[in-house]
Every structure is written in structure tokens, then in C-alpha cells.
Amino acid sequence: MTAAQAASQPLPLSVSFNYDNLFKIQRVRNPFVLSPVSYSSLASYLECPWCMLVQKRKKRTKEPTQMMQARQTTLFGKGCPDPRMVGTLLHTIVNVLHDEKGPLAQDLRIRLLDNTDALARFIQQDLLQALQQAGKMNLAIFFNELSYDKRTLATTISAPILRYQQELAKTNTTVFTASERFQCKLISTKNTFAEHPDRGGYVCLIGEFDQIRLRHEQGQDPRKQQGIPAIIEFKKGLGGKKKAATSLPGLFAELTEEEEETNEVIQPTHAHAMQLMTYWLAFQTRWNKNAQYKEARGLLQEIPMSLCQPVELILYNLNDGCQYQLEPSDYREALMALIECIFYLNWAMKSGYAWQSPEHECRRAQLTELPAHAIQVQVGSMPITGQECYLLAKTAFDRFKETIRWKQITR
Numbered sequence: 001m002t003a004a005q006a007a008s009q010p011l012p013l014s015v016s017f018n019y020d021n022l023f024k025i026q027r028v029r030n031p032f033v034l035s036p037v038s039y040s041s042l043a044s045y046l047e048c049p050w051c052m053l054v055q056k057r058k059k060r061t062k063e064p065t066q067m068m069q070a071r072q073t074t075l076f077g078k079g080c081p082d083p084r085m086v087g088t089l090l091h092t093i094v095n096v097l098h099d100e101k102g103p104l105a106q107d108l109r110i111r112l113l114d115n116t117d118a119l120a121r122f123i124q125q126d127l128l129q130a131l132q133q134a135g136k137m138n139l140a141i142f143f144n145e146l147s148y149d150k151r152t153l154a155t156t157i158s159a160p161i162l163r164y165q166q167e168l169a170k171t172n173t174t175v176f177t178a179s180e181r182f183q184c185k186l187i188s189t190k191n192t193f194a195e196h197p198d199r200g201g202y203v204c205l206i207g208e209f210d211q212i213r214l215r216h217e218q219g220q221d222p223r224k225q226q227g228i229p230a231i232i233e234f235k236k237g238l239g240g241k242k243k244a245a246t247s248l249p250g251l252f253a254e255l256t257e258e259e260e261e262t263n264e265v266i267q268p269t270h271a272h273a274m275q276l277m278t279y280w281l282a283f284q285t286r287w288n289k290n291a292q293y294k295e296a297r298g299l300l301q302e303i304p305m306s307l308c309q310p311v312e313l314i315l316y317n318l319n320d321g322c323q324y325q326l327e328p329s330d331y332r333e334a335l336m337a338l339i340e341c342i343f344y345l346n347w348a349m350k351s352g353y354a355w356q357s358p359e360h361e362c363r364r365a366q367l368t369e370l371p372a373h374a375i376q377v378q379v380g381s382m383p384i385t386g387q388e389c390y391l392l393a394k395t396a397f398d399r400f401k402e403t404i405r406w407k408q409i410t411r
Contacts, residue, residue: 036183036204037346039278043271045349046341046397048360049390053352064137085142086156087236090318091179091210092139093123093161094234096130098178098211103133112165119165123158163321167410174214174227181208184282188343199379203346205282210234212283215312230312231279233272236319268315268324273404274397276313276326277338283311314409323410328403337399344393351377353386 045052096102097109104112112119122130128147131140146153168175184205190198211232313326328334353375375386 050356341396
């Protein structure tokens with residue numbers, strides 16, 4: 001069975017994991033009695049608590065009800081397409097190629113993933129209609145605008161998607177799921193991390209897997225050799241060269257027609273590593289445990305899991321197809337530091353601690369500043385100051401950063 005044929009196969013639920021009592025997962029009816037927190041919220045709060053708490057959540061723009069054919073032209077500069085929209089469009093196309101409930105029939109998806117010429121024709125002739133059928137009208141309008149410039153369409157959309165298709169075939173990869181939301185609940189116990197008392201409470205994490213794969217070594221038969229599960233996070237801006245700062249001030253800073261590039265190549269960051277490791281935690285809690293519950297007659301209270309489970313964590317750069325694998329120097333230390341960081345961040349954020357980080361370029365002026373001891377964070381039975389709680393999170397994150405190692409696996 002080829003990677004393309006396996007694209008629609010269901011994810012097996014028979015894998016058993018053991019976290020070695022790092023933390024407990026308890027059986028609950030509704031794990032979100034408390035408000036859940038996303039990875040992006042934690043990362044933003046870690047960067048600057050004040051900005052995270054005062055910023056207003058942007059409302060998602062509604063999709064147009066019908067396709068608009070009006071062609072828009074840029075007023076300034078060279079008219080390069082919006083990189084955020086390009087990244088979103090590429091990610092959406094990848095999802096369409098794997099979505100069982102999407103606008104494409106299974107036989108068509110298999111053919112597109114198998115045949116480069118067929119995929120190229122699909123992008124040129126039928127992708128616009130597929131985006132409309134999927135309800136992605138804003139992306140359809142954006143793609144329609146790109147289509148007027150064949151060269152831009154080829155370099156920004158066609159080339160990355162064809163490269164993605166060829167990478168799947170070459171690496172003999174099975175794609176289990178794409179764009180799947182997850183829910184993860186971590187319990188704070190004395191087994192959460194080293195020398196950590198049983199403080200009670202938990203953190204509800206939510207997010208979305210970009211893609212989960214089962215990768216096989218080149219030349220191996222997927223039917224005879226067990227593959228390696230991998231969490232794939234798609235990015236658009238990695239691998240390119242940083243743009244040099246311009247000398248134009250204020251409002252005109254983004255209107256330069258010529259943008260020079262430095263020799264410094266953009267690499268994965270600590271935030272990327274935090275994101276992938278958070279997804280690792282969520283991935284390990286996804287498995288169906290009905291058999292264990294039945295055997296224990298519904299009395300099972302916790303599920304032990306292993307720290308040694310091989311799960312690859314990969315950033316996939318849609319810009320050039322390059323992949324970066326996260327390989328911490330010490331998995332246990334990385335996970336324990338990250339979990340400690342997550343708990344302290346969550347406690348500080350829920351308490352309302354809003355210190356303004358001096359390293360962060362905040363655009364709003366802070367009108368008032370509470371004394372450091374004014375906000376108390378209840379950590380189990382012991383209250384500590386909000387500042388101390390946040391600093392403990394920063395210290396744990398510094399420990400996590402020391403373990404980060406990236407390996408470039410494709411180019």
C-alpha cells in the first residue's frame with residue numbers, strides 16, 4: 001500500500017504508552033470545568049504577561065457568502081503576496097488533499113497524491129472550485145488574485161505543494177490525520193516533576209495537530225516494518241534569509257520597494273520547541289483505553305505512560321520543504337521542565353498577574369502598576385506572590401531551553 005493509498009486509513013487505537021508516573025491522567029466526565037488554555041496563550045504570556053492579558057481577542061472575519069471576481073492591485077511596492085495568507089493557503093491545500101470529509105473524493109485524492117502532473121493540473125484548473133466547496137471563500141478570492149500572475153502562482157503555491165507531494169512519496173510516509181484539534185488535561189501531583197508536592201489542580205490544554213504521520217525508513221515495506229509516529233507542524237517563514245532593517249521611519253517603514261536580505265538564515269526558535277513538546281504531551285494522551293477500563297471494571301483512576309515512547313517532533317517548512325527535527329539532549333529533563341513551566345504559567349495567568357516585560361516592545365502604555373506582593377497565587381495550600389510564580393515559570397523555561405537541539409533532516 002502506497003503512502004497515497006494509506007492517506008485515508010484510520011488511526012489505530014491499539015498503542016499502549018506509559019509515562020513512568022510523570023503525571024496522572026484522571027477519568028472525568030468534563031475535563032473543562034475550568035476554562036482551558038491554548039499553547040499560544042501560554043507562549044504569549046511567557047513573553048509578556050501584561051500584553052497577553054490586556055490584548056483583545058480579534059474576531060475572526062466572516063467568510064463571504066459568494067465568490068468575488070474583482071481583481072485587486074497593490075498600491076505600493078512590488079506587490080508581493082501576503083506571506084501569512086500564502087502560508088494559510090498552502091496549509092489548507094495540504095489539508096484538502098487528506099481530508100476524508102472535504103470536497104475531494106477519495107479516488108481523486110489518491111490520484112493527486114500519486115501523480116505530479118495531475119496535481120499540477122488540479123492547482124491550475126480545479127483548486128479554486130475546491131476552495132469554494134470547502135467554504136474557504138477568503139482563500140479562494142486570494143488564490144484567484146494570485147492566478148493572474150502565473151509566475152507568482154508557480155513559485156508561491158505550485159512549487160511548495162508539488163514538493164510536499166514528492167516528499168511523501170519519497171519517504172514512504174503514511175498520513176494518519178491532518179488538522180485535528182486535541183484536548184489534554186495534566187494533573188499536578190507529587191509525581192509531576194522532581195521535588196514537587198501534591199498541590200492539586202490541573203491544566204486543560206487545547207490546540208490542533210497540523211499533521212500526524214507514520215514514517216518508514218526508505219526502502220522498507222510498511223506492511224512488514226513498524227513505522228515511527230511523527231507530529232508535523234507546518235511553518236512558512238523558516239529557512240529564508242532575514243530582511244535587513246530599513247531606514248524609513250514610522251508609517252512608511254513597510255512601503256519600501258527594495259528589501260535587502262541579510263546572510264542570517266531564520267532557524268527554529270525556543271517557542272517552536274515549546275509548541276512541539278506540548279503537542280508531544282497531548283499526542284500521548286489520545287489513545288483509546290476502553291480495554292483497560294473494562295478490565296478494571298471502571299475503577300481505573302490513572303494511566304501510567306512512558307517517557308521513552310519514540311515520537312518524532314518535526315517542523316516542516318512549506319517555503320522550501322526543509323524539515324527540522326527536535327531532539328532534546330535529555331527528554332526527561334525537557335518534559336519535566338516544560339510541565340513545570342506550564343503549571344506556573346497557568347497559575348500566574350489565571351491569577352491576573354500582569355507584569356510588563358522590559359524585553360518586550362509593548363505598544364500600549366501601562367497606566368498603573370501593582371506592587372509585586374499585591375497579587376497572591378494559590379499554589380495548593382501555599383500562597384505565593386504572582387511575581388514569584390511567574391519567575392518560577394521563567395526559570396523552568398530556561399532549563400527547558402538548555403535541552404533544545406535541532407536536526408535538519410531534509411533540504
